[in-house]
Amino acid sequence: MTLRRSVTIAAAVAFLAGCTGASTGGLVAHPTPVIHTVEPVRVPGTIPIGPGPQSVYTVQPQPPAGSCHYGAEGRYPLPDARCTPGATNPKVAQATIATTICRTGYTSSIRPPASITGREKAANAKSYGYTGSMRTGEYDHLISLELGGDPNDPRNLWVEPNDIAGATSTGNSKDTVENAAKTAVCSGHISLAAAQQGIATDWPKLGRTLGVLP
Secondary structure, three states, rough: OOHHHHHHHHHHHHHHHHHOOOOOOOOOOOOOOOOOOOOOOOOOOOEEEOOOOOOOEEEEOOOOOOOOOEEEEEEEEEEEOOOOOOOOOOOOHHHHHHOOOOOOHHHHHHHHHHHHHHHHHHHHHOOOOOOOOOOOOEEEHHHOOHHHOOOOOOOHEEEEEEOOOOOOOOOOOHHHHHHHHHHHHHHHOOOHHHHHHHHHHHOOOHHHHHHOOO
16 A cells, blocks of 8 residues: 555545534535525434335435525535435444445345436426436435445435536546445445445545545
8 A cells, every 4th residue: 555545544534533524614606507505504413314225116205396405515516404414224334334335236236216216306306406407417325325325215315416517427526436435434444434424414525535536
């Protein structure tokens, strides 16, 4: 392991071990029209626990149209914490990561079908007043499935505007953060709880701490 990587991991551990949740400053309006200037209330605390994987998924009700408002940290969009605080999968715990999120194929085995999430995405876009492209805006698990997020709890899903200029798919910067965080959890560098708290409350800060965002 190089000295630079050791320093990056040490910084990540130091930050996440003392993570209290939200960043209370620095939120600015996203430059695209789909981002509102209303800052979300980002309250640290216990993340809700969802119902977990289901054998049959059903379409979940979404917040009322126009009731949710995006925030932003630089160019990175943030969800409204009142609508999307995140929710965890009760089947995933620190003691079970080897047989759940760190096992190849686990997340695909619990992912809801597009026939369900497509309808939820359309309704959630109205919740947030999202008017961007549905081809590049991701119906995103705030706490990703690979970090033990609940598969279909509406508190853990939001239409995420794409932060990448000229994007042609739903791939975005948060995906990179999720992958790095999973690697850190499965290699034992950070705890599952710390990664979940970091991604739920301030994913750009987590990305910078892990060294994958500028």
